[in-house]
Amino acid sequence: MHAEKPKHDFEPKIIAFVCTWCTYAGADLAGTSRMQYPSNVRVLKFPCTGRIDPVFILKAFQQGADGVLVSGCHPGDCHYIAGNFHARRRFAAFRKLLEFIGVDLNRLQFSWVSAAEGGKWVEVVTDLTEKVRAMGPMTEFKELALEEQWSGKIDTPELKEAYNQI
């Protein structure tokens, strides 16, 4: 399809949190339709966007994600009646918080992609990848994570075991 793929210096890492009923199926549709999009995205499947804890987004940035996408069913189409509404409300507040701590909100995108919108999935993923590519790597959180590890306070085997026993 593409004659020659443009070479980039920086390949961003994009993590997508999606619901299984709409967006995951939409991404499947993009596949069955053999649409093409950048290979930077990694998809994590949830039953519903309602299940997505904002902590996961922080965690993703910590783990080196340069951009995060959260996508679920269109309002009113939730398989679980209203999960996506709860998610919407939760993330509206969460964005404010991220903004407050100085994260460029352009790295975090929310969208509705239905099971029929393979094309939209491609569009959303491509747009976010290119946008984040232009912004460059996201380093702030990675450094935080390193610091956390270096302090060695949380990641001790004892603590881990204790946690696992809860």
Next chain:
Amino acid sequence: MSSDNIMEYSYYPGCSLHASAGEYDLSTRELFKILKIGLTEIPDWFCCGATPAHNVDELLSLSLCAKNLELADEIEGDVAVACAACFSRLKTTQHVLTENETKRKQVEKAIDAPVKLNSNVKHLLEILAADLGLERLAAAVHKPLTGLKVACYYGCLLTRPTDVPNLDCVEAPTIMERVIEAVGAETVPWTHRLECCGANFTLSRPGVVIQLTNAILDSAKAAGADCIMVGCPLCHGNLDIRQKEIEGVYKTDYNLPVFYLTQLVGLAAGLGADKLGLDAMIVNPMPLLREKNLI
């Protein structure tokens, strides 16, 4: 009537063919002669009543046609009709009197005779396309009309309404195209083949006619036709006689000769201009025919 005729018909020319459409009558007789089709004119036929009669007095219209059918019944063979209006009236009469008993009884009283509905009323097109057949028609061609682009104009009365004339499909007829293509001409697809020219208002409201006819000429011209072919003297009257007037009103230039079908088929069959009545046409066809090497 020569004995080597392959088919025989009674012939109902209608009023126009004895007047403004003399060339239609002439070319029909001459063409049928060389095709070896006998035509015997019904003696003392009447006017069919045309549109004005059924417009205001259906019973009169039915009675006039029934009377003509009775006269035709005395001559052997189906009835050949040249004029689309007469064809439509005779066919409609047969249809109505078959379907509606009350009306049939009234008509029988009016003509003081039993209604005769047996004879087959046929337009010249049917005789050429079906009775004679396109193969035999093609075999009679001396001078194929190669390169002549013809817009076949049906008007309203040849095919309508559904189930009455049964000449061809009411909305997408091809009989004219089939006939003229059999003699070598090319036909053009165009949009106004079946639109009405407003013949009913030729006398009373010519303004209406000019408007409607202009749309038809315009469509034929846009489709790239060299000429128009008709099977109705009333359509011919509007398209040919009024063409100059229309060009004047709409400040345009059509210059589309309007032929009767028998003129064009006759031309292909080798008839000369004098036997086709080409000089009677208002829009001069000669330059076109010369250009196409047809005369």
Next chain:
Amino acid sequence: MKKKKMIISQETMDIDFVRKVEALSDTSVRRCFQCGKCSAGCPMATFMEHPPNRVVRLLQLGQWRRIIEGRSIWYCASCETCSTRCPNKVHLASIMDALRKLSWDADGPSKESYVQLANKLFLQNIRTYGRQYEMRLAAVFNVKSGQFLKDLMLGPKLIAKGKLKMFHSKNKNMTEIEKIFSRIEEMRKKGEAL
């Protein structure tokens, strides 16, 4: 045309007239569901104050006077497009015929006189000559309608081309024609036909 309010009741709906129309045209007025296809395809609709569908509608309501007061029925070209395309087999062209006839019988107050005059002359010609003679028809029409100069330029050309015959022979069956006309008149007088 002024749009008078319609007062509808059993008295103002002249259903008897509608029945006559239905008998003459052999079609049902009630079948029409006002889809408007007749008016959509009518070549003359732009010249009418009541397009064809409205003519049927007014008939459904028995409001025939509203129809015959206007010109619509006289502007019908009898091209049969409406009847051919009607999804309900309402034979509107025949309804128009019936309306014109009943309007004539009622000496209808229509303003459209030219078309009526042309029709009258046409029928007179048949009664007198058995066939139509265009030259005579046109000449008499121009005189009677007071348009002496109408189509003046066409005449000489047509004569030169042999299209207008100055003389004509009388039909030998003339007595038969006259009988048909008079028998029909007789039947109508006796109420045997509409």
Next chain:
Amino acid sequence: MSRIGVFICHCGENISRTVDVERVAAQIGKLPGVAFSTDYKYMCSDPGQNLLKKAIQEQKLSHVVVAACSPRMHEKTFRKAVEAAGLNPFLCEMANIREHCSWVHENKEEATVKAIEIVGMMVERVKKNRVLPSITVPITKRSLVIGGGIAGIQAALDIADCGHEVILVEREPSIGGHMAQLSETFPTLDCSQCIMTPKMVDVANHPKIKLYTYSEIELVEGYIGNFQVTIKKRARSVDEDKCTGCGVCMTKCPQKKIPNKFDMNIGMRTAIYVPFPQAVPNTPVIDRDNCTKFKTGKCGVCQKVCGPGAVDFEQEDQLIVEAVGAIVVATGFDLYSIAEKPKGSPIKGYGEFGHGKIPDVIDGMTFERLASASGPTGGKILRPSDGKEPKQIVFIQCIGSRAREKGISYCSKVCCMYTAKHTMLYHHKVHDGQAYVFFMDARTPGKSYDEFWRRSIEEEEAVYIRGMVSRLYQKGDKIVVMGSDIAVGVQVEIEADMVVLATAIQPQKGADSLAQKLGISYDKYHFYSEAHAKLRPVECATAGIYLAGACQGPKDIPETVSQASAAAAKVMTLFSKDQLEREPIVARVREAGCVGCFACKKVCAYGAVEEKEIRDRQGNLIKVVAYVNPGVCGGCGTCQATCPSKSVELDGYTDEQIVAMIEAL
């Protein structure tokens, strides 16, 4: 240490064309915890599945990752295979390297790297997967049907005919609903009573149907398969067991001028009454608000004349608890009234039509009672005001319906057809009369429906006038109808003797409060919401509750009956097993951490969260925590993301599993 088996599928060439599967298998094989890693041409084929099963047994695998197509395609297949090999199916995960990788990328290097990451992620995830036992819920094979109209009757009969007990609850003294009120039914003009009453009798005689009339739902507890329903049986004041239905009490009752609601208040009834002669059960009810005995203490004639001694003034309302496994809601409809509505109501009346104060302006149901042979006029069409036969009758469609300004934007669906029917009934009964119909559109989709409408015009001579009526007013004993014929484009005026309004269909009054008791959702008009508009039209989102008839939206009789039978079929599907099995993807509360804030309860769309008391051995209340009923939980996980103390977890999608995936990146 886990022993994970990873299987990379080529999918013919669908995957292997752009992903170097061998390299993926080799790379993944190096990950800690992976005991076995291989690739195969078609993992979903029989040999592929056998390979998987064999590897589990021979390699003693603890977890499995199949990297192939979308889990939406074959997750079930592979989990089944894993289960057959003796592992818990939820220890198997799929990595999607086809739809999300090989099919959407062309560059083999890029696709291979991505595939390795995707599979690696799933390997980390599967390490945290836990054994999930399947969840089973017992099913009480009895069902409750709410509403005794044609929908409820049909559903009850269908379920009972399959041998399951049905509790049928009806608010009115008799079952039959609106259909019992109708005179004839379109499009065949069958007499409604003739086709309805046999069904009503079938209900009464059915050994599997327990009928509670004059009763309402008080409380609904429990969940699919296990509901407890409290029914309030209102005091009838007549002992149903003793009453023989002889009717002497009614003939002797001195209170005879009470408008009968069943006859749309045109006919009168007594204070002790059955709403109509064919009522089921044929046991009278005393209308205590209008009974002299109850108002003044004097009278008691009915008790004196009752041979069996069935009349019981002391009877009290009863509360009855029934256990059922499924509920069919069939509460039907009510008619819009043009009367003035209270200020602030979104629904408005029709002031331009006199707010219902012109006596001879009636609604369609009233016309049905007039036309009914067993109605208050014995089937004669007579004006309520003076009892005269109307000669000019005007019908007006879309009253309330399709009138956003009036508060309703939907089409009531049946009015076009019943108005056409009314014109026919009128024409049959008043030969010298004329019917006029003002309408905007004729909406007649349905078998033989349009033909029926056309017949009312073409054969029964109704005059249809397209255009809405602007105003109605009384002029002498006539009603002036101001309309217009939009086909002609002029105003139309008719002086009518009677006007019949095709008023909108609305849900029953109280539909919202019943929905709240049942925990089902409803739209802004209070019609109940189905789980899916197209694919689950008779189920509620709340498991175990089904819908039938006009309570879900305007419907005609054939549609109502179909939906009722469909609801019955759904109930029978549920009852076909002894236990309800469901995927164990449900939320679970960690009671130690739960602080009892119940934020989870607020966000749960299924009402699955309950309050659970924790007591010590002495029975002292320690705290109240959340409990998720696994039979009701939908498995969305919204509670988990909401819980501030992280004390609720969705099995199969735990924080641990997800964090493991993120960390694998």
